[in-house]
Amino acid sequence: MLELPHSSGDQEQASGLFYQSGVTLPTVARGEGIYIWDTSGKRYLDACSGSFAANIGHGNRRVQKAAIEQMQKISFAYRTQFENEPANALAQLLTELSPPHLRRVFLVNSGSEAVESCMKLARQYWWARGLTQKAKIISRRPAYHGATLGALSLTSYHDLNAPFEPLTVQSPKISAPFCYRCPLSKTYPSCKMACAHELKQVIREVGAENIAAFVTEPIGGASTGGAVAPDEWFPIVEDICRRHNILLIVDEVLTGCGRTGAFYGFEHWGVKPDLIAVAKGLSAGYAPIGACLARNDIVDVVVKSGGFMHGHTLAGNPLSSATALAVLKVIVEDKLVENARKMGPYLQECLRALQVKYSFIGDVRGRGLLAGIEFVSNQKTKEPFPKEWNVGGKATALAxxxxxxxxxxxxxxxxSGDHVSLSPPLIIDKIGIDEIITLLDKTLSDTAAWLQQQHAKNAA
Ligand SMILES: Cc1ncc(COP(=O)(O)O)c(C=O)c1O
Structure with a gap:
């Protein structure tokens, strides 16, 4: 996940690292289950799994054992020189957990790389079939698909895009199905799913002969904080893609591996993507890894044409693969997808109770253990707080x-507009959720007091 700079905190520089500008963060010491401790001994409940990654919680002994055992054998062997057992076993288990038409796996090191692999595989497929014009990839607005220049071309999140616009490929966009803040200013269901049908309009303008694929998150992640589309949305866009000979890519980087209460987010709607990208939950943060999964025939065409013209040095290395394999086994053995499905409604119910208590919570949304709450200055009009107040950032600091x-x-x-996401590790139980809610209640109470001060300052 690409981070925007937060400017608060002390300016002291601990090292040359500059992930965040001007912020000194606590130094992490260790983690266990849903908790992380810093070097001062302070404990944090990880209610967002880092950035939606630590799905099996911290310090899992089975994963540690698998990683250590693999490291004692070999950590790296180059993929064009050796097959490696953990990578093959990982691909095997991942495909067993995926729909039967997605049987081919290409390993990478991150979510952005997984998205870019889908983009390039889709493009090379059409190229290999002689349809050399089919190159453009349509995505949604707003959306987050990654930070590298290709994935950033599909991302629609102003402050992340703006500096790099001259470097990114201008890609067509359609309005995201974000009903709380409809980009088309319409209301469901009288909108008749205008956002989904916009795909037809854009295809007409660009020409299906020029379009390789449409890419979508199944449920809005970082850009909308868990916005779930109405049930009609996915079948409509899938049908439009099929009719126009356009590949459907689903970006499961954030939602995949159980986060929303199904192994993949798209499974809630029974659609059949042609390619998918996974990362974050695939290793639950224990190693950098991602994957692109694709239809057999797409890969066959590309392989026959001379092979996929793409790859990364460290991809599919034995250490990351063994680690991710152990993570997937934990997800299956501990029934974590089922747990996310069971705990999700309880989390939503608790957050809705907080919405009743705090008038500045405009919306509670999400599915499974992906939840978002949106802060507004007026619940009825949905008026956001002034951008410069950075209410989401302030609430996060108070939390x-x-x-x-x-x-x-x-x-x-x-x-502008402020939401915070709650996406705890999928191992969480009701007691853990109750603890999140207690701490969040304290946070929101502090936020309410701070908002009052801001209003008073503004009025003065
Ligand atoms: C939906 C989605 N796609 C892609 C990415 C990029 O993943 P990474 O940060 O691992 O490159 C993210 C990261 O948050 C994401 O949420």
Whole structure:
């Protein structure tokens, strides 16, 4: 996940690292289950799994054992020189957990790389079939698909895109199905799913002969904080893709491996993507890894044409593969997808109770253990707070003070609007959720007091 700079905290520089500008963060010491401790001994409840990654929680002994055992054998062997057992076993288990038409796996090191692999595989497929014009990839607005230049071309989140616009490929966009803040200013169901039908309009404008694929998150992640489309949305866009000979790519980087209460987010709607990207939950943060899964015939065409013209040096290395394999086994053996499905409604119910208590919570949304709450200055009009107040960032800082980790983002095209995501490890139980809610309640109470001060300052 690409981070926007937060400017608060002390300016002292601990090292040359500059992930965040001007912020000194606590130094992490260790993790166990849903908790992380810093070097001062302070404990944090990880209610956002880092950034939606630590799905099996921290410090899992089975994963540690698998990684150590693999490291004692070999950590790296180059994929064009050797097959390696963990990578093959990982691909085997991943395909067993995926729909039967997605049987081919290409391993990479991150979510952005997984998305770019899908983009390039889709493009090379049409190229190999002689349809050399089919190159453009349509995506949604707002959306987050990664930070590298290809994935950034599909991302629509103003502050992340703006500096790099001259370097990215201009890709067509359609409005995301974000009903709380409809980009088309319509209301469901009288909108008649205009956002989904916009895909037809854009295809007409660009020409199906020029389009390789349409890419979508199944449920809005960082850009909308868990916005779930109405049930009609996915079948409509799938049908439009089929009719126009356009591949459907689903970006499961954030949602995949159980986060939403199904192994993949798209399974809630029974659609059949042609390619998918996974990462984050695939290794639950224990190693950098991602994957692109594709239809057999797509890969066959590309392989016959001379092979996929793409790859990364460290991809599919034995250590990351053995680690991810152990993570997937934990997800299966501990029934974590089922747990996300069971715990999700309880989390939503608790968050809705907080919405009743705090008038600045405009919306509670999400599915499974992917939840978002949106802060507004007026529940009825949905008026956002002034951008410069950075209410999501402030609430996140206050939560940290209470030992709670949550994740802030902007909801209105990455420019303004504040939401925070709650996406705890999938191992969480009701007691853990109750603890999140207690800490969040304290956080929101502090946020309410801070908002009052801001209003008073503004009025003065
Ligand atoms: C839906 C989605 N796709 C792609 C990415 C990029 O993944 P990474 O940060 O691992 O490159 C992210 C990261 O948050 C994401 O949420």
């Amino acid at each position: 940290r003070g209470h030992g709670l980790l949550i994740y802030p983002r902007r909801s209105i095209m990455g420019v």
